[in-house]
Each structure stands twice: as C-alpha cells, then as structure tokens.
Amino acid sequence: MHAVGRQMQRSGSTSYHQRQLSDNFLEPGGGFNKNNKWVQSQDFGLNGYNGGVQGPRYSKNVQKGGIASGGGNQSSLTSPSMSRSSSMRLYGSSGLASPNENSPGLFDLSSFDTELLSEALPVPSKCLDDPQLHLFAKPTNDSRCMPENNLQKSSSAEKDRTSNVAKIKVVVRKRPLNKREVAKTEEDIIAIESNTNSLSVHEKKFKVDLTEYVERHEFFYDAVLNENVSNEEVYSETVEPIIPILFERTKATCFAYGQTGSGKTYTMQPLPLKASQDIFRLMQYNYRNQGYQLYVSFFEIYGGKLFDLLNDRKKLCMREDGKQQVCIVGLQEFRVSDVDIIKELIERGNATRSTGTTGANEESSRSHAILQLAIKKIADGKETKPARLVGKLSFIDLAGSERGADTTDNDKQTRMEGSEINKSLLALKECIRALDNDQGHIPFRGSKLTEVLRDSFVGDSRTVMISCISPNSGSCEHTLNTLRYADRVKSLSKGTSSFRKDTLSSSLNIRSSTALPLSSVSTTASGSSDNPIEVANVSNRFGWPKKSEMEPSESFTFERVPNGRVLESSSTSQVFLDKYKGRIESQGDVVEDYYEHYKKPCEQDNQFQTRNATQTNAKHTPTSQGPAKKSHSDEEVDAILQEENDLVNAHRKLIEETMDIVREEMNLLVQVDSPGNQLDEYIHKLNVILSQKAAGVVQLQNRLGQFRSHLHEYNILASSGH
Numbered sequence: 001m002h003a004v005g006r007q008m009q010r011s012g013s014t015s016y017h018q019r020q021l022s023d024n025f026l027e028p029g030g031g032f033n034k035n036n037k038w039v040q041s042q043d044f045g046l047n048g049y050n051g052g053v054q055g056p057r058y059s060k061n062v063q064k065g066g067i068a069s070g071g072g073n074q075s076s077l078t079s080p081s082m083s084r085s086s087s088m089r090l091y092g093s094s095g096l097a098s099p100n101e102n103s104p105g106l107f108d109l110s111s112f113d114t115e116l117l118s119e120a121l122p123v124p125s126k127c128l129d130d131p132q133l134h135l136f137a138k139p140t141n142d143s144r145c146m147p148e149n150n151l152q153k154s155s156s157a158e159k160d161r162t163s164n165v166a167k168i169k170v171v172v173r174k175r176p177l178n179k180r181e182v183a184k185t186e187e188d189i190i191a192i193e194s195n196t197n198s199l200s201v202h203e204k205k206f207k208v209d210l211t212e213y214v215e216r217h218e219f220f221y222d223a224v225l226n227e228n229v230s231n232e233e234v235y236s237e238t239v240e241p242i243i244p245i246l247f248e249r250t251k252a253t254c255f256a257y258g259q260t261g262s263g264k265t266y267t268m269q270p271l272p273l274k275a276s277q278d279i280f281r282l283m284q285y286n287y288r289n290q291g292y293q294l295y296v297s298f299f300e301i302y303g304g305k306l307f308d309l310l311n312d313r314k315k316l317c318m319r320e321d322g323k324q325q326v327c328i329v330g331l332q333e334f335r336v337s338d339v340d341i342i343k344e345l346i347e348r349g350n351a352t353r354s355t356g357t358t359g360a361n362e363e364s365s366r367s368h369a370i371l372q373l374a375i376k377k378i379a380d381g382k383e384t385k386p387a388r389l390v391g392k393l394s395f396i397d398l399a400g401s402e403r404g405a406d407t408t409d410n411d412k413q414t415r416m417e418g419s420e421i422n423k424s425l426l427a428l429k430e431c432i433r434a435l436d437n438d439q440g441h442i443p444f445r446g447s448k449l450t451e452v453l454r455d456s457f458v459g460d461s462r463t464v465m466i467s468c469i470s471p472n473s474g475s476c477e478h479t480l481n482t483l484r485y486a487d488r489v490k491s492l493s494k495g496t497s498s499f500r501k502d503t504l505s506s507s508l509n510i511r512s513s514t515a516l517p518l519s520s521v522s523t524t525a526s527g528s529s530d531n532p533i534e535v536a537n538v539s540n541r542f543g544w545p546k547k548s549e550m551e552p553s554e555s556f557t558f559e560r561v562p563n564g565r566v567l568e569s570s571s572t573s574q575v576f577l578d579k580y581k582g583r584i585e586s587q588g589d590v591v592e593d594y595y596e597h598y599k600k601p602c603e604q605d606n607q608f609q610t611r612n613a614t615q616t617n618a619k620h621t622p623t624s625q626g627p628a629k630k631s632h633s634d635e636e637v638d639a640i641l642q643e644e645n646d647l648v649n650a651h652r653k654l655i656e657e658t659m660d661i662v663r664e665e666m667n668l669l670v671q672v673d674s675p676g677n678q679l680d681e682y683i684h685k686l687n688v689i690l691s692q693k694a695a696g697v698v699q700l701q702n703r704l705g706q707f708r709s710h711l712h713e714y715n716i717l718a719s720s721g722h
Ligand SMILES: Nc1ncnc2c1ncn2[C@@H]1O[C@H](COP(=O)(O)OP(=O)(O)OP(=O)(O)O)[C@@H](O)[C@H]1O
Pocket: 022, 032, 037, 038, 058, 059, 060, 174, 175, 176, 178, 227, 258, 259, 260, 261, 262, 263, 264, 265, 266, 267, 361, 363, 364, 365, 398, 399, 400, 468
C-alpha cells in the first residue's frame, strides 16, 4: 500500500502531518526567535534548566514560502493542482524547462546526460550584496564591486584552511526546551561548558531502595553546540569548510541524526541554501566561465523504497551499472542558478515528505530525506556535451532514531518501518566507520540508504554528522542513545588522533561517572571543587573513581542499571560488532576474544589481591611496632579495603553495562539480518560468558568478605598483643 494512504488509514484523517516549513528557513543568525518560539534559558546549574515560558510555542505549522497551508490532509500535499502550480512557478521563474518525465535521473551524476536545460543560465541573481553570502570573501561595504583578486586571495587562504578538513566530523547540537516540556516542568539535563567540545548528561536514576541519584555521563566530540547557537554558526562549523573542496572532486555527506523532535529538520533545512550560496559565489568568482553548473535533486527513502520529492513522490528505482555505479532511474535533477529556486525546490520537497503520527511524536518524519547538490562541469565550455560530475554534497535528514523503538505502536507496518530505520542507521554507522578506517570492504549493501550513498563514500569523501539532542529529562534515554551512536561513529576513527585522545579521556570520564544521591547534586554544573560531580575524575590507581565519588556500595547485591552506562560504550560495542562480522566463520573465536576483552579487569583484580595478600602477610610478621604504627597500618588496610570495594563495585557495573550493550546490539543485529540458528547459538554463548562473569563477581564478593573477616581477626589479635 502506498505510504501516504497507509498512514491515513492507520491514523485517521488528522494523523497525516504534512511537513510544514519553519520560519527559520535560511534565517540569518539562525532564526531562533526567543520572543515567539522558545523560552529563554535560565541557568539552574546544569547549564540551562529552562524555566518559564516566554511566549507561545513555536509551531511547525507556520506557513511560508508559498506552500499550501493546513497541512492536514493528503490532498493538500499531493494535489495535482498544487504540484502543477508549484512546478510552473519554479520553471517560470528560473527560465528552466520543465524536467523531462523520462529524464534518466541517474544518481551516478558523472554519467548523467541532462536534458533539463535548453539554454545557458544567468549568473546568480543573488550575489555579493546578500548579507548571508559570507564565505571566503565576506562582502565589504561595496561588496558588489569587490575585486576578484581579493576574493581569490581570501579563497586561497580558505583553501589552506580547508585542506585539513577532517574526513569525518561529529558535531552535537542541543535544542532549547520547548513550551510543552517547560509546561511539564521537565528539567534540562544537558550541561555544555562554553568553549569546550564536551557535554554532560545528568541522568536521574533510582536505586533499589527508591533513593534518587544522578548519574553523570560525559562525552566529547569535534564540536558541541548549545541551544543558543544559530543555524548560521552550525553551518560555519559543519558544511562551510567542505564547500571549496567540492570543486576538487570531493563528495561530501552531511547528515542529521537524533530522536524525533530533536531538531534535525530545523538544523538541516537551512544548510543546502547556505551551501549553494557559497557554491554560487565560488562559481562566480573563482571559477568564472569555467563551465561549472549546479544541480539539485531531492528524494526520500521510506520503508526501503525511493520516492522523488520533486516529482510528486514518483517511485524510483535503484540500479547498479557494470562499474558498480549506483544509478537512480527516474530521479529528476534541476539545474539551478539562484538560491531562490533552490529554496522553492526544498520547500516543495519538504512538503512532500512522509511524516505521520507515532507513539513518540505527532509530527515525526518516517523517512530519510536526501537532498543533493551536484557540481558539474561541461567539457570545453560546450553545452552540447554532457556535464560531468565534479563534486557532490548530500544532505540527509534521517528519520527519527527512536523509530525502531516505537513499541507503543502495535501497528505491524509501523514496527517494520522502525526496523528498516534501525537497519539503515546501523548500516550507515558501519559504513562511515569502515570508510574512516580505510577498510577495504565498505558494507554498502547493509541498507538502501547506504547503497544509495555509495558513490558518496568512495574516493575522496567527507562526512559530517550532526547529532541533534533534546534537552528534557523525558528524552534522557534517547539522548544517551544518540550520543552513543555519535560516539561510536567516531570513536575508532583512525585519522583523528586528537579525537581519539578525547574519546579516551571521555572513556575515562564516563567510567568515572558519578552516581550520587540526588540531594547531593549541586545546582552548579561547573561549580566549585566541593561539588561531588566535579571531583568525578579523581580516580584510584586503576582509573576507577574513588569511593567518595561512587554510588554507595555497602551492598554487593546485583542491582540492574537499566539505561545509563558507566562504561564507555563505544569500545565494547566496537569489539562486539567487529567480532560479530566474523560470526559465521569463527564463532568460537568471537566468544574467546570477547572474553579476552573483559579479562583485563580480572587480571587487575588478581594483581590487586596479590598485593593485598603481601601487605596482609607483612602485617602478620612479628614486629616491635608500637600502637601508633599499628594505627597507621589500619589506615592502610582501610584504604586497601576501600579500593577493593571500589574495584568490585566497578567490576559489577562493568558487567551490568556490558550486558546492556550486548542486549542492545543484539536487538539491532536481529533486525539487520536473520542468520537464524547461528545467531541464536551465538547469543547463547554470549549469555553463558556473561553468566560466568557474573558468577566471577559473586566469588570476588565472597573472597572480599573472607578477607574482611581475616583482617578483623587479625586486628583483634594485634590489639590483644598477640
Ligand atoms: N535549535 C533550535 N532552536 C529552536 N527551535 C528548534 C531548534 N531545534 C528544533 N527546534 C524546534 O523543535 C521542533 C522540532 O524540530 P524538528 O522538526 O527539526 O525535529 P526533527 O528532529 O526533525 O523531528 P522528526 O524526526 O520528527 O522530523 C520544531 O518546532 C523546531 O522548530
């Protein structure tokens, strides 16, 4: 059944939500209007608990840009009259011929023989007088007359700057609390320290005795953008540096990842426009009369199928040619020469996207939307020859990452959509990682999304991932998932040593995450050193947090930690996934290696126990030491016990977290493919290993108990002078 029809049928006539336009669309400075969209930020300590609504909640249903209002039904979305008038306006205003229905629409743009243009297009009508056109040569007062050599100069400086553009860049953007969240008195749990690339999530948790405490998770990325950062700044941080290298045969991908409502569309919408402005600028000044052209296409992947968003959701077909080039047959491309045209195209495409009611959000995008800007060049300046692809920039607004977990919806189709989304997100992560590690094999075939993006992943490519997060406490679990996904994309990156360092320290910090009674959490995120959160990095010689910063741990009973991970997840996950790849050939090895991975803490335990034993024996040695010395030894013994406590505690958490991660990965993997019995068997083996580890910890507890009673006996003997 057709996607739209199904959504309507399932959710009733009001459930289909046409994606409306944001009034921040290409708004200079980011478009966050504090007066009418969002509440002002009030700092309650975790760097921005937002309180007090300052105005009506900004609604997505703001109509702008000539798109039909209402958005409540399918007819407004796909009615022929609307599409036609929209098309006419587009072609009319640009002088473009209507795209040929039978256009080859090849995704492999290098072989695209466009028929879309009958004549050369004028140079961009919007150029240097536009305040938004700021790249490379920021307009001066008389920007229109800026000498070309100045532009070239600044452009060459820009080239220097961008020659080091990272192959993969991971940026996190936090949105402000919205009116609904404020009305529900939800807290802002994300703390971002200014001028750092780190953020902390303060997760509220309950112990078995129902005492509340806060666990702090710290993450590091290439850039972390808080709720006050404008879209303009997001652009500068993410896409802007890539633009010049598109002319040097680079293919780049920028995608937004995050749960529904976290701001993916808000973040992504302005980027293609800003990018095309800069592309036009370069074409105008650096590559004038060199035959460069810009093309736009816009399509979505919904339920594993492709639909052309600029051609009334026409179903598209993906093919691979003999050279393993991916082609999307029937996809319409528009040659453009003006940002206004691009804006209209994007608005039109956005209005056609598949959205629908889900258990998670009433206006959730259920598809991956892919907008591509292709820079082509005509050979020898002759329009008669087909333009050849030079560079390509793909913008991907991914479907809400939580869709796979939308278990509140019993609709089978919705669950399958979720599974498809999960599958593609996992495949995307794997491809990016494989790419960054220069792995020979890139698993493109993992999903339709990665297959389609294949040509953007080979050769000289760049990837920017913008992880969007919601700040409210109710979204904590999804936020942590998003952050972990971003972490995994980057964490094993080969080419980014500085990031690896960060990740390492991140891992340490996450390990030393604090779990504190709620009452003890200071309201100052970056407060004084007596803030228990702030001393979280103080660790013992094993790198684990000292007792004073840890969750009270008198009891060693197993207490499940459902969501938060004290253990940094990426390493575990990566080890697991890497090994999983070879599951069919060598399941035994997998389990073995997995065990190896977790042997280290045990070895540490053993070393530690040996040391303890030595020290304890030393105490038994007859000595002439007086009471003062004995008291000193007791302190030492206490310290040892303390560390032992911490060690066991940390060990326990490690295993709990490992189990969580393994379960999560298993869920994902089950959805990716169905290896049947082999996977079951594999899961079984892992469960056995995990149970053994759990039993090992219980033994450790028992040994510690014995150790304690021996010490106690020793103390009694020592104090009675024996
Ligand atoms: N940084 C921000 N500043 C101000 N408003 C924002 C910001 N990010 C998002 N919003 C607002 O939050 C709402 C949800 O954002 P958006 O639609 O972009 O989410 P999304 O992640 O694309 O959701 P979905 O996956 O369901 O499509 C919108 O009303 C949007 O205007």
